[in-house]
Amino acid sequence: MSVNVYIPGPFRSATGNMAKVESEGSTVAEALRTLGNRYPAFKSLVFDLNGGVADHVAVFLNNRDIGTLQGDQTAIGEGDEISIVPAMSGGASGWSEEQILRYSRHIVMPQVGGKGQRKLLNAKVLLIGAGGLGSPTAMYLAAAGVGTIGLVDADVVDLSNLQRQLLHDTNDVGKPKVDSGQERINDLNPEVNVIKHRLYLNSENAMEIISGYDIVVNGCDNFPTRYLVNDTCVFLKKPLVDGSILFFEGQATVYLPGKGCYRCVYPAPPPPGMVPSCAEGGVLGVLPGIVGCIEAIETIKLILGLGESLSGRLLLFDALSMEFRQMKLRRDPQCPVCGDHPTVTELIDYEEFCLGIASPTEAAREAIRIG
Amino acid sequence: MSIKVRVPTPLRGLASGQDVLTITGDNLLQCIDSLEIQYPGFRDRLCDESGELRRFVNIYVNGEDVRFLDGITTPLKAGDEVSIVPAVAGG
Numbered sequence A: 001m002s003v004n005v006y007i008p009g010p011f012r013s014a015t016g017n018m019a020k021v022e023s024e025g026s027t028v029a030e031a032l033r034t035l036g037n038r039y040p041a042f043k044s045l046v047f048d049l050n051g052g053v054a055d056h057v058a059v060f061l062n063n064r065d066i067g068t069l070q071g072d073q074t075a076i077g078e079g080d081e082i083s084i085v086p087a088m089s090g091g092a093s094g095w096s097e098e099q100i101l102r103y104s105r106h107i108v109m110p111q112v113g114g115k116g117q118r119k120l121l122n123a124k125v126l127l128i129g130a131g132g133l134g135s136p137t138a139m140y141l142a143a144a145g146v147g148t149i150g151l152v153d154a155d156v157v158d159l160s161n162l163q164r165q166l167l168h169d170t171n172d173v174g175k176p177k178v179d180s181g182q183e184r185i186n187d188l189n190p191e192v193n194v195i196k197h198r199l200y201l202n203s204e205n206a207m208e209i210i211s212g213y214d215i216v217v218n219g220c221d222n223f224p225t226r227y228l229v230n231d232t233c234v235f236l237k238k239p240l241v242d243g244s245i246l247f248f249e250g251q252a253t254v255y256l257p258g259k260g261c262y263r264c265v266y267p268a269p270p271p272p273g274m275v276p277s278c279a280e281g282g283v284l285g286v287l288p289g290i291v292g293c294i295e296a297i298e299t300i301k302l303i304l305g306l307g308e309s310l311s312g313r314l315l316l317f318d319a320l321s322m323e324f325r326q327m328k329l330r331r332d333p334q335c336p337v338c339g340d341h342p343t344v345t346e347l348i349d350y351e352e353f354c355l356g357i358a359s360p361t362e363a364a365r366e367a368i369r370i371g
Numbered sequence B: 001m002s003i004k005v006r007v008p009t010p011l012r013g014l015a016s017g018q019d020v021l022t023i024t025g026d027n028l029l030q031c032i033d034s035l036e037i038q039y040p041g042f043r044d045r046l047c048d049e050s051g052e053l054r055r056f057v058n059i060y061v062n063g064e065d066v067r068f069l070d071g072i073t074t075p076l077k078a079g080d081e082v083s084i085v086p087a088v089a090g091g
Helices: A009-015 A029-040 A042-045 A095-102 A114-123 A134-144 A177-188 A206-211 A222-235 A287-304 A350-353 A361-370 B009-015 B028-036 B042-046
Strands: A002-006 A022-023 A058-062 A079-088 A124-128 A146-151 A195-196 A216-220 A239-245 A249-255 A313-318 A322-329 B002-006 B020-024 B056-059 B081-086
Touching: A002 A029, A009 A079, A022 A029, A022 B056, A029 A058, A058 A095, A114 A287, A134 A146, A134 A177, A134 A287, A146 A177, A177 A195, A195 B056, A216 A222, A216 A287, A216 A322, A216 B002, A222 A239, A222 A350, A249 A287, A287 A313, A313 B081, A322 B056, A322 B081, A350 B009, B002 B009, B002 B028, B009 B042, B009 B081, B028 B042, B028 B081, B042 B056
Parallel strands: A002 A079, A124 A146, A124 A216, A146 A195, A216 A239, B002 B081
Antiparallel strands: A002 A022, A058 A079, A239 A249, A249 A313, A313 A322, B002 B020, B056 B081
16 A cells, blocks of 8 residues: 655654655554665654654544554555654643644644644734634634634624625624634634624723734724724734735735834825725625735744745735735834834824824824924 | 836726726826826825825835835836825725
């Protein structure tokens, strides 16, 4: 029987850096021994002195732990998949068998491994909005094992949401979105701790709520909240993963502390009525799927410290031309919030700000600065 | 100078539905002027009463924000790509 054996990152130096190797045999033990004969270093990693599979290694056949089958005597069939998962540093303790299996596709990647998966499990991510963008973000973060997910949303599920908001289903109409969101998240992954914030974020509650999280992901549907979330993240030095959508187009970027913010890109909101909301203008239902998934990927990259974040780049997606383009973003030294001489140093009235009326305190500060 | 202008969906109504326009102009201001002549209404969406670029619409030349170049007088050359990117709040 010819089978594929998946080699975990830490063991690949023993198999010529191959992540997947073919082997043969009629049982798991035979297939592993065949490999051991081909790669002597692999043999010493996987087998103990008595010739059995070492205790520090878990072996899965087609995603099932062989410990729950017939151990290394489990028979294998043509094309079966064997995965080898080494115990994490500190021993296998701290990981349940279910966790090792659930996250095996992460753990086998050297860029993630057990350490990275542990970072995901320890991460606390706050999603602003459990709607179009928040749905795919929440589901993928939950599936990935992000341990704590906060949901901020005051709304109840409406039938018109279901064209795109996959956190909720037809039976949820009328239910608070944070409740149906929690159910979907825990159906996907029961070990995620969902914290429900059924409220409208405002200048009174934003600092307290956001301070409890490591990363904020924006999926809200209005300008006042976007400026509020931005300013709060700047004040609290929290990374903000940002996305927005309308019609057939989406935008995404990441604002890291000290490297520019939403106000550097959009210093002022459009006058009310100038840019329609999704409710007024419409949105292609799949679009938030793309943009929300990009937000989820960026969040995971930040948690794992992997790759190049979208920080400093505005990613534009046009579904009609099926094009992704990038614009360069910079921190604006004149930015009123994160610039060299900030004039806004505490949260303001964002409804008023978005009506184009500067708050009295802000107007006064501006006058002092100019004077 | 033949310049390519990328038009976002909210402004395509002004441009008979086109997403890319070809325009001439030696700088951004001239480019906006010729847009206005061919597709009336553009200037008002991009500039305020005093002729300055509106703060909630960003214009990028070859991916660089013109606010960090020469603003409305940013020079353009043949083959440049001007992208109009409005703030969008939907989620």
